[in-house]
Amino acid sequence: MMHENVVKVGMADLNIASNGAILKTTGLGSCVGLTLFDERTKVAGMVHVMLPSSDIAREASINIAKYADTSIPHLINLMKQAGAEPRRFVAKMAGGAQMFAFNSNHDSMRIGPRNVESCKEMLKKYAIPLLAEDTGANYGRTIEFDSVSGMLTIRSVQQGVKEI
Amino acid sequence: MNPLHKLEAFKLDVLKEVGNIGAGNAATALSRLLDKPVDMNVPTVSLIPFEQVADRVGGFEQVVIAVFLRVEGDAPGNMFFLIEEDSARKLLRGLLSMETTSEDGYSEMEFSALAEIGNILAGSYLSSLADFTQLYLSPTVPAISVDMAGAILSYGLVQYGEMGDSALLIDTTFLEGKEELAGHFFLIPDPESFGKIFSALGVPNE
Numbered sequence: 001m002m003h004e005n006v007v008k009v010g011m012a013d014l015n016i017a018s019n020g021a022i023l024k025t026t027g028l029g030s031c032v033g034l035t036l037f038d039e040r041t042k043v044a045g046m047v048h049v050m051l052p053s054s055d056i057a058r059e060a061s062i063n064i065a066k067y068a069d070t071s072i073p074h075l076i077n078l079m080k081q082a083g084a085e086p087r088r089f090v091a092k093m094a095g096g097a098q099m100f101a102f103n104s105n106h107d108s109m110r111i112g113p114r115n116v117e118s119c120k121e122m123l124k125k126y127a128i129p130l131l132a133e134d135t136g137a138n139y140g141r142t143i144e145f146d147s148v149s150g151m152l153t154i155r156s157v158q159q160g161v162k163e164i
Numbered sequence: 165m166n167p168l169h170k171l172e173a174f175k176l177d178v179l180k181e182v183g184n185i186g187a188g189n190a191a192t193a194l195s196r197l198l199d200k201p202v203d204m205n206v207p208t209v210s211l212i213p214f215e216q217v218a219d220r221v222g223g224f225e226q227v228v229i230a231v232f233l234r235v236e237g238d239a240p241g242n243m244f245f246l247i248e249e250d251s252a253r254k255l256l257r258g259l260l261s262m263e264t265t266s267e268d269g270y271s272e273m274e275f276s277a278l279a280e281i282g283n284i285l286a287g288s289y290l291s292s293l294a295d296f297t298q299l300y301l302s303p304t305v306p307a308i309s310v311d312m313a314g315a316i317l318s319y320g321l322v323q324y325g326e327m328g329d330s331a332l333l334i335d336t337t338f339l340e341g342k343e344e345l346a347g348h349f350f351l352i353p354d355p356e357s358f359g360k361i362f363s364a365l366g367v368p369n370e
Contacts, residue, residue: 011318011325012329027224027314030322046360050199050214050318058327099319100232100307111322140315142225157227157311 012066028095030112043084046149052118067117132164183207186289187336224314231282241353242320
């Protein structure tokens with residue numbers, strides 16, 4: 001049995017793992033945790049997306065891991081370099097919650113659903129099938145992705161543990 | 165580069181005073197509610213990387229009770245009143261003589277009481293801040309949640325996400341007598357609001 005190596009993915013961050021390592025990101029609220037997996041080569045990748053689109057970026061040098069439209073292509077490239085074949089990629093995702101219910105039309109209050117939509121658009125663009133998702137609702141999630149089984153484990157305070 | 169990196173020590177002191185005045189009034193309000201002295205620590209004002217924001221309250225996965233209000237008006241921002249579960253139960257007992265129903269989970273009534281406490285405290289924080297700055301500041305109806313600190317706080321950082329990977333946070337901790345009532349007040353003004361706060365207080369803006 002291989003030892004369980006955990007690769008942490010921070011907020012607005014991304015990483016890849018293989019050889020049985022586990023990718024983990026904690027405290028997803030309105031952020032989305034998206035995983036890509038090539039089952040044949042057992043190469044897995046995870047992004048912790050914070051914002052839907054880099055169009056709104058006002059920073060001089062953008063952190064490409066932060067935005068759905070820049071992080072997903074970058075992750076695909078990294079995994080390709082690690083020997084994975086993008087044609088075989090399958091995706092799973094979790095998060096995108098609406099942490100607080102508000103009667104505000106302030107756009108940033110809807111950030112969770114917008115992150116989810118944007119991630120789905122990117123998957124469509126790269127023709128990567130979305131196998132399963134646990135998105136929306138109003139609670140935080142911590143996720144772990146197993147690069148052997150391709151299983152995404154989701155833990156939350158209110159809903160316990162769930163595997164997709 | 166995040167323009168807030170350039171804030172000089174002097175301006176940080178001004179913001180510290182903003183936190184001091186706001187939280188000082190909130191502490192007084194809390195102390196009246198509980199009929200007990202409530203102390204607070206000197207606020208800390210710092211530009212914190214997103215990754216470390218939740219460290220203040222025990223880490224990304226620490227379960228906290230959060231009352232969240234969006235501040236609208238002249239200097240918009242996000243405000244959180246965060247308390248640990250132990251402290252929340254202490255508050256409920258002290259304030260309402262409510263014996264908390266179960267070890268996990270809260271009743272509707274308890275939730276509502278906690279939201280109201282958050283509302284009163286945030287209201288007194290903001291009204292003193294508005295008096296002090298002569299800015300119009302109005303809180304939205306509070307929303308309450310029990311969840312992982314990371315999930316909750318990241319919600320208040322979205323405005324900062326567009327311009328960098330850190331946020332300016334005014335953090336004040338409450339203490340109840342010798343018993344630590346671990347409560348935090350986080351005021352996270354929107355990046356655009358700093359200019360308004362500074363000019364309202366007569367701080368020259370270069």
